Amino acid sequence: MNTNRKITSTWLLWPALFMLVAFFLIPTLDILRASVYDPEFTTKHFVKLFGSNVYLEILWRTIRLSLIVSLICAVIAYPVSYFIVLRPRKQQIFFLFLVFIPLWMSVLIRSYAWMVVLGREGLINAIMIGLGFTDQPVKMLFTTGAVYIAMVQILLPIQIVTCYSAMSEIDFDLMRAARILGAKPWQAIRRVFLPLSLDGTVTGAIIVFMLSMGFFITPALVGGRKDIMMANLIEFQVNQLNWGFAAAISIVLLIATVISVFIIKRLAKTLTRRLVGGGSA
Amino acid sequence: MTRMLKRIAKVAMATLVVAGSANLAFAEDKEITFSGSGGVVGKVSKEVWWGPYTEATGIKINHVAAEAKRMPQLEAMVKSGNVLWDAMEVSASDYPLGVKKGLFEPIDYSQVDPDNQLPADTREEFGVAYAAYSQVLIVRTDKLPEGKKMQSWADFWDVENFPGPRALRGRAEDNLEFALLADGVPAEDIYKVLSTKEGLDRAFAKMDEIKPHITTWWTSGAQSVQLLSDGEVYFCPSYNGRITTLVSSGIPAEIVWNGGAMHKSYIAIPKGTKKLKEATEYVKFRTTSADRMREYVTHLPYPGWAPGLFDGMDPKMAANMPTYPQNQAVQFSASAEFWAENLEAIQERWTEWLLQ
Known part of the structure; x- marks a missing residue:
């Protein structure tokens, strides 16, 4: 019965498959081609x-920044999602709505908003000077810290939503069962809830990581001179009409992202196994 | 519904026929095709230049909004002998390329500028400079120390006498020239110096001095305006046209013309056009009609060198024009040629330098 359903329902995927091939696979292959044919075969790029x-150096900085951003997002989003899951159904929708609001605003506007908040004559400095904490404006804008703050704020909703949807799938009776079988509350969370919810967290973290790897407007607007991302290099090369070199950078970025995602997944798997294994491992 | 569609189709057909016959009537000598910027520039040009040109000469202008890859397109046309454009805008960096490849007709100055009134450095063999914009230092006058006035790049580099946050554009072009000027290199020698290894090192060494005092490296003109108006920085180079935005929103700011980088744009005639006479006529109109140009700059801050352009112009406005004689005299002419040749290598060093 199961196989039967599988066979008859594969056509449901065709539109998505078509989109993927036409608008992702073919352009990606074209970029790959552009990176090694300019116009004859070449490895010069x-x-x-x-x-x-x-x-x-910039590739390494991009990866490091993306890892830190996704880690911060994961750590902040986890308790938030847990909090939402524990609410009654109606409240859950309300809280998710609150999480979604910033997603409807453009990244550019949110980046500029951070400039207003963190700037020399910005909100935070005005308050701090007004309250007498400092008499000189503190430099917050145009630092790597500002990039972290802005990127976490921009990407956090995505992490929360992914994490929440994984948590809401968990059957809370399992925890109860664990308690009945003699687990302490903390043990029940660590060995039942945490491993079950980790998958969603990791998926969210991977999405955030991949999105971070391609960021460039936010670091360019709120970051310092060293906050150059791979995407900034691509943009510069495209503007210079160096398509071949831009394509080569894109391919390297793509491969680096895929490898990083693979490593993150492996690490998460090991972590889950350890958690389930508990004291005995 | 179908009736509606039929009607639309009929009207469309009729329009096509009328437009087609009109085209035929004018085709031989009454229309030239001009490849120029689209967007706002195209819109304003239509009103200020093309309409009046048709009125004055009876020659219609068929505008083709320029694509990014204009030069390869032009090359293909010239090679195939089927030249579709009769006149075109050429950026300063494309001009030497087009000359090298022989894609332009030589300009007949006995027609364009018979009385020799255009400045010599705007009269190129295969093109006439018709507009300019500059990257100039913009200063928040309310943030200057009492009684002091910033007047040069040396002052911009002088963080003791002129304390305060600064910004620069995050690209090597113009900045290295500014650094050399600040280091005392005379404007006419900048590119000679930059072309040598020692000169390049000298420019980067000067950049080292200012680096810790640069709050941020902007990437778009709009951003530079934002930085100045938020008080995020006090001193920052930007495009000359941006000053209007600042001043009109009540920010006390002024341009330091001394040491500004002037970038020129050219108008040229594609080689092999069948309407050389009409195209030349338009080049003359576009580069020498003072009253048109005076109106144009009220919309867009890209003036040219039409003789008499500043006669009767509001002095306040004239003072903000890069081609105003007093302003032009203290600026240097940015070399698109130098950057076309050296950008790739220098940009890599620049990025590396930024990361250090």
């Missing part, structure tokens, strides 16, 4: 990319 440490 990749030789240039790996020959200078500027690009590798």
Whole structure:
């Protein structure tokens, strides 16, 4: 019966599959082509990319920034999602609505809003000077810290929603069962709830990580001079009409992202196994 | 519904026929095709330049909004002998490329500028400079120390006498020139110096001095205006046209023309056009009609060098024009040629330098 349903329902995927091939797979292959054919086969773009440490340095900074942002998002979103899941149904919808509101605003506007808040003559500095905490404005804008704050704020809703939907799937009777079988409250959470909810957290973290890897407006607006992302390099090269080199950077970014995601997944798997294993592991 | 569609189709057909016959009537000598910027520039140009041109000469202008890849397109046309454009805008960096590849007709100055009134440096062999914009230092006058006035890049670099946050554009172009000027290199030698290894090192060494005092490296003109108006920075180079935005929103700011980087745009005639005479006529009109240009700059801050342009112009406005003689005299002419050749190598060093 099961196989029967599978066969008859695959056509449901066709529209999505078509979209994926037409608007993702083919363009990606075209970028791959552009990176090695310019116009004849050449490896010069990749030789240039790996020959200078500027690009590798920026790749490393991009990965590091994305990892930290997704980690902060995961840590903040987890208790928030747990809080929402514990509410009655109607309240859950209300809280999710609150989480969604910032998602409806453009990233550009939210980045500019952070400039207003963190600036020299901005909100926080005005309050701090007004209250006499400081007499000189504190430099918050145009620092790496500002990039973290703005990116976490922008990406946090995505993490919360992913995490929440995984948590809401968990049958809370399982925890009760664990308690009945003699688990202490903390044990029940660690060995039953945490492993079950970790999947959603990791999925959310991966989405946030992938989105971060492609960020460039926010770091350019609120970051310091060292907050250059791979995407900024791509944008610059495209503006110079160096399509080949831009394509090569894109391919490296893509591969780096895929490898990082793979590593994150592996680490998460090991972590889950350890949690389930509990004291005995 | 179907009746409605039929009617629309009929009207469309009729329009096509009328437009087609009109085209035929004018086709031989009464229309030229001009490749120029689209967007606001195109809209204003239509009103200020093309309409009046048709009125004055009877020649219609068929505008083709320029694409990013204009030069490859032009090259293909010239090679195939089927040149669709009769006149075109050419950016300063594209001009040398087009000349090298032989894509332009030489300009007949006995027609365009018979009395030799255009400045010599706007009269190129294959194109006439018709507009300019500058990257200039903009200063928040209310943030200056009592009784002091910022007057040069050396002052911008002088953080002791002129304390306060600063910003620069996050690109090597113009900045390295500013650094050399601040270091005492005469304007006419900038590119000679920059072309040598030592000169480039000298520019970067000067940039090292200012680096810790730069709050941020802006990427778009709008951002530079925002920085100045928020008081995020006090001193910051930007495009000359941006001053209007600042002043009109009540921010006390002024331009330091000294050491500004002037960028020129050219108008040229594609090689092999069948309407050379009419195209030349338009080049003359676009570069020398003072009253048109005076109106144009009330919409867009890109003036040219039409003789008499500043006669009768509001002095306040004239003072904000990069081609105003007093302003032009103290600026340097940015070399698109130098950057076309060296950008790639220098940009890499620049990015590396920013990360240090």
